[in-house]
Amino acid sequence: MKPAAGIREVAALAKVSVGTVSNVLNRPTTVAPATRDRVLAAIAQLGFVRNESARQLRTGTARAIGLVVLDVSNPFFTDVARGVEEVASEAGQAVILCNTDESVAREARHLELLAEQRVHSVLITPADTSLEPILKLRERGVSVVLLDHPAELADACSVSVDDRVGGELAINHLLAEGHERIVMVNGASRLYQARERRAGAQQAIRKAGRSPDTLRMIEVPAFNVACGRRAGEELLAGTERPTAVFCANDMLALGLLQVMVRAGLHVPDDIAIVGYDDIDFAAAAAVPLTSVRQPRLQIGRTAAELVIGETQQPERHEHQHIVFTPELVIRESSRRTHRR
């Protein structure tokens, strides 16, 4: 195991200066074809691999963009990540994927790491209401795009989906199906999504002129399957079971659904369920899940495009706030049947 050939060994072998080798690597057109070939041959022969740290040190910034999400286990986020990756790799950028599990502490750690790596931009779904750590990034000159979190104040772009409309869509649908005792199972209200979806839901109730207690709230610690199960058990144990449940994401909905089915309840006749995100598994669930669809890939692609635009032409960049509109996909878990 030799000590790894560097640019100077290559230069020596090709009988050129290190500057020329660097040019072959970075501006191939400026070097004469003959020498270029000689250098490439030397590179191949020595198995030379550019040392990215050295390059970065010199140029000042990494060719990577950080993507910080709330939960990698949630297919919603892996789909977003896929979108990001697609456009990033076209632009020759690597993506560093970080998972916070909704923890502020983990988020801070990851942001610290990304700052040390000198990534030029960060796409992030904030784990907290306070955007303070993110603003700090901006101060350091990092481009930031907030995902799923319109940044009214922050000096950054944002890409989001109108969660308020999403919440409304879900509740309107349930009301139209004739439900009058609805429970909303929500994640930590420290998360923007949780708050907005709730606000949308409540707004729908108000607009429909129903009593506020038509809609009861349950807050669980995290947006995952386990918490969905827990919420389901809670509902089963309690008195006054609702006739419909709106879960603020599909992971919760799938967990809850599982509990209901196992308990022998019929979905949707005994209890209707609506989820949020429309991940692929929603359609394949025990009872195909009605869900509020978000354009997952599109979110990722757009965010990546914004940030790449910003870093490539910082001067003529204006921060944008892009808001997609969600769409209700009705499936069996909430569709009126004629059984009862």
Next chain:
Amino acid sequence: MKPAAGIREVAALAKVSVGTVSNVLNRPTTVAPATRDRVLAAIAQLGFVRNESARQLRTGTARAIGLVVLDVSNPFFTDVARGVEEVASEAGQAVILCNTDESVAREARHLELLAEQRVHSVLITPADTSLEPILKLRERGVSVVLLDHPAELADACSVSVDDRVGGELAINHLLAEGHERIVMVNGASRLYQARERRAGAQQAIRKAGRSPDTLRMIEVPAFNVACGRRAGEELLAGTERPTAVFCANDMLALGLLQVMVRAGLHVPDDIAIVGYDDIDFAAAAAVPLTSVRQPRLQIGRTAAELVIGETQQPERHEHQHIVFTPELVIRESSRRTHRR
């Protein structure tokens, strides 16, 4: 936006040499408490963030380990990743997650990138039978752990699950349930997992003394839901529908299940289905899926531990090949009912 404070600015402000600042960062105990506090104060005041590239350049290797998987959308891999992340972060290592989508070209690109980053180790589920690109990594001094791919020859550790046994378990179960026309839906046989699971399945048939045409093979291009759907449609269209299907992973099984249910077939009475991996969504599927369980987190944790052990004590490290044993989890999708 000032030009980002470096270690020398900190040193100047704290009235010490840069060496001392570096010591505060890396060997805090060796510096006197008073000066240490002074330096820390300066760091805080300037908002100094260590430049990881410079550190890396000097020390020669990154504090990161690369994790290369076949499909980030597959919860199996995100769970493995979670395991890796857990132990890596305990050891102060970052994880760079790369997705190949089973493509050899993408795998090569990612390995190239990781090499440029000078990661000290790579955990990888190879996208191809040939391990050649991986051996090249080893030559460069990178520690490698093969995931899900026992490395008989390669100069590397491996962590895997006995896929042959897994295949056998699945088929034995279906035979025991009385099935005599079984189809196995498999991914690209360029993947080790596909080959082994098939071998196990065939072995089970042989051992049971059944005719080889009890088991028919279908090979689809990739281990994902879409391909599972396609296989399902193919089966529906063909003559001689099997009474049971063994899918070589849960994504395939979920896709296939969806098609069957939509076509009005009853699972398991009209057609039984067995999956592989036992991802969380398997239990929540339209019909809870029988599946061959692999210890997903454990795989990730073990791999990370191996590689960290190797890099920390290269001299007294011996390559290990750890093989877990899979376990059949029987659920409704294959359980004999008394309906027919």
Next chain:
DNA sequence: TCGGGTGAATAAAACGTTTCAATCCGAGTT
């Protein structure tokens, strides 16, 4: 008072690139 230690701090060399000003050389132009 003198050495000999010890613990703390320093100065300077390296790490492997990129970049930029400077040089070189041959072809055109006058």
Next chain:
DNA sequence: AACTCGGATTGAAACGTTTTATTCACCCGA
């Protein structure tokens, strides 16, 4: 023949750390 021009190549500085050998200041025991 003298000049200019432009493309190709070069050499050296710089990027921000870590590290190692060295110096420094001080105390202790002889």
